[in-house]
Amino acid sequence: MTDLATADSGVYTDLDRLSINGEWLLGHSTHNNIDRDPYNGDTLAEIRMASAEDLDAAYAAAKAAQKPWAQKPHQERAQVLFDAAEILERRRQEVLSWLVRESGSTRIKANLEIDVARNIMIESASFPDRIEGRILPSSIPGQESRVYREPLGVVGIISPWNFPLHLTMRSVAPALALGNACVVKPASDTPVTGGLLIARLFEEAGLPPGLLNVVVGAGSEIGDYFVEHPTPRLISFTGSTVVGRGIGKLAHGGKYIKRVALELGGNAPLVVLGDADVEQAAHAAIVGRFLHQGQICISTNRVIVDSEIHDQFVEAVVERARKLQVGNPDDPRTAIGPIINKSQLNGLEEKIENARRDGGRQLVGGDAQGQVLPPHVFDGIKPNWDIAAEESFGPVLPILKAEGEQQALELANATGYGLTSAVFTRDYERGLHFARNIVAGMTHINDMTVDDQANAPFGGEKNSGIGRFNGRWAMEEFTSAHWITLQYRGHPYPF
Structure with a gap:
């Protein structure tokens, strides 16, 4: 526990090094990570990356530290989480500056990300008080049957670039609170x-x-070894379905079989039924698609609109999209900042060009300025075109027309993904019935597809992943159930 009243309030330094066993070290790889600002290309840090030797050291340190940590009084573990959350709030502007410069976050998104990460830390601080075992009835005379929830040990965490603070913290905070140690890539x-x-x-x-x-390293150098290493009991990965599928194979098909928690890609539908409030739905579609340039796994990837209100809805979306400010993410008025890197931008431009070629009607658009791509809205989209069939991960909103509620549901489910979804209707019971028939881990009625609350289960179905984060679901993911029996008198064996 630290004395927050006297804690160092200076700006964090040595963020160009690895963090292993409480020391800040240069990696032993022969390669450097050049960390650049996606908006202006400035170099933020040059980091000597980790080698397999560094990864071994990180896992060894985690393994050695874990058992003493798990044996600490539960209040001590909780207090570290509370203190870290308080420090994050105190350092909000410093952290916000890094999010804006490194991930291209607008100030709107960066503040939101800090709030969500802090909520996860506070929720996780409650876990040491909430974790509990059970005493079960036993069918054997003279036996007591108990179930203990135990820490897994060491957790390996591979985190993404889009909500880096939040999506790393989503695994780090509960893992630590429950008595585990972590290695983060x-x-x-x-x-x-x-x-x-x-x-x-x-x-x-x-x-x-x-x-x-924390080991900063190239996937080509330490990626497979990070997963296959004998020490971690769980690999928590957030990222693309393609990479997640590979991690699942490594974790389950290697010498050391281990758990995986995979939060993967999405193709979130936002369905607007014929009786919906059009303005409310249009507003949700705009924010749900264009927050953080659409670079969110739960971003609205396609809108499915009943033909009765299609034209009215399209008009409302176009009007809002044209008003969005695009450019410098450090400007508080900016809604859409830069795409994270040139490769991502190239993929988005290819999808846009394919949609035009296939016959989609571009209603809003424009050329990229540097890595800043203005909002694009397309109408007349077919469900099998890649702009609707695959995750765009950018400021591109395709609109599909449905002839009635049944077709809208079929279009919503016509995907290999099932992370999040939304439906708009004035009839709440109709919305609930529709929501329960969408194959997804999460569905929001009369709200955007983007929502992540620290006490609610977050995860997907189908190709969108395995497992659930947050709340009591995280408590299950980051612990194991250990069944122990006590035989108080002789067991009546059959022979």
Whole structure:
């Protein structure tokens, strides 16, 4: 536990190094990670990356630190989480600056991300008080049957670049609260906000060395070894379905079989039924698609609109899209900032060109300025075109027309993904019936597809992943059930 009244309030330094066993070290790889601002191309940090040797050291440190941490009084573990959350709030502007510069977050999105990450930390701080076992009835005379919830041990966390602080914290906070140790491999585009900054926060909060280690490394050099390593019991991954599928194969098909928690891609439908409030639905579609340039796994990837109100809805969406400010993410008025890197931008431009070629009607658009792509709205889209069939992960909104509620439901489910979804209707019972027939982990009635609350289960179906984050669902993911029996008198064996 740290004394927050006297804690160092200076700006964090050494964010160009790895964090292993409480030390800030240069990696042993021969390659460097050049961390750049996606808006102006400025170099933010040059980090000597981790080698397999560094990864071994990080996992060894985590393994050595974990058992003493799990044996700490539960109040001590909780207090570290509370202190870290308080430090995050105190350092909000410093963290916000990093999110804007490193991940291209607008100030709107960066503040939202800090709030959500902090909520997860506070929720996780309650876990040491809430974790509990059970005493079960036994069918054997003289036996007591107990179930204990135990920490897994060491958790390996691979986090993405789009909400780096939040989506790393979503695994780090519950894992630590429940008595585990962590090794984090942040995305190459966001090594600071996805890992190194978090290590500094917990270090300042008094987390003992070795419990949170951050290795910045190339997937080609340490990616497979990170998963196949004998130490971690669970690999928590947030990212694309393609990569997640590979991680699942490595985790389940190697020498050491381990658990996986996979939060993967999405193709979120927002369905607007014929009796919906058009303006409300249009507003939700705009925010749900264009927040953080659409670079969110739960972003609205396609809108399905009943033909009765199609034209009215399209008009409302176009009007709102044309008013969005595009450009410098550090300007508080900016709604759409830069795409994270050139490769992502190229993929988006290809989807846009394909939609035009296939006959989609572009109603809003424009050329990229640097890596800033203005909002694009397309109408007349067919469900099998890649702009609707695959996750765009950018400021591109395709609108599909449905002839009635049944076709709208069929279109919503006509995807290999099932992360989140939304439906708009003035009839709440109709909305509930519709929502329960969507194959997805999450559905929101009369709200946008983007929502993540610290006490609610977050996860998907089909190709959108395995497992659930947040709340009591995270408590199950980051612990194991250990069944123990006590035989108080002789067992009546059959022979």
